[in-house]
Amino acid sequence: MQNRFQKHFGKLVAWGSLSLVLITALVVILRYGFNSGSIALQESIMYNHAILFMLGIAYTYEQDKHVRVDVFYSQMHENQKAWVNFLGTLLFALPVMTFIIWSGWEYVSTSWQIREASGEAGGLAYLYMLKTLIIIMAGLVILQSLAVLAKSGLTLFSDPHPRIESDIDTDIETEGKL
Numbered sequence: 001m002q003n004r005f006q007k008h009f010g011k012l013v014a015w016g017s018l019s020l021v022l023i024t025a026l027v028v029i030l031r032y033g034f035n036s037g038s039i040a041l042q043e044s045i046m047y048n049h050a051i052l053f054m055l056g057i058a059y060t061y062e063q064d065k066h067v068r069v070d071v072f073y074s075q076m077h078e079n080q081k082a083w084v085n086f087l088g089t090l091l092f093a094l095p096v097m098t099f100i101i102w103s104g105w106e107y108v109s110t111s112w113q114i115r116e117a118s119g120e121a122g123g124l125a126y127l128y129m130l131k132t133l134i135i136i137m138a139g140l141v142i143l144q145s146l147a148v149l150a151k152s153g154l155t156l157f158s159d160p161h162p163r164i165e166s167d168i169d170t171d172i173e174t175e176g177k178l
Contacts, residue, residue: 005143006059006061006144007059009058009059010056010058010060010062013051013055019048023041027042027045038122039122040122047130054133057140058141062147079156082155094149097138097141097142101135108131111131112128115128
């Protein structure tokens, strides 16, 4: 089962790392090469870094590259891994992301109401848009959690040997001969 949206979105977000590298290099060149600095450029590094991480979390989860204590998990069979993923998603990921949305909603909406900007003179505006990533991140992780839950559920609760029509036809013919 693939989650095409997360895959494409994650790859798009990954290109943001190039802008992070270029902006950081520009800040270093301006500071040490030309003895010039820009608070807005320095803050754009922080904004870019936050955007990459907040929007990349769900992609990392989709790729199964998130942080995990892998002492036991790597030794487990597929069915055991499916149980860990199913219960972990149900008991941890979904409740935590729901809590983040619930607790962050007022924080983000207050920021939007006052059109919060940087506290630094010459800093970037639109801090309220950056804070919106809190809600977007949690929403993306919830979507990915539902995909993990579905995949794990299929592994755990689907028939490992589904009957195909020829088996059913054979059974019907056999029953007719009895």
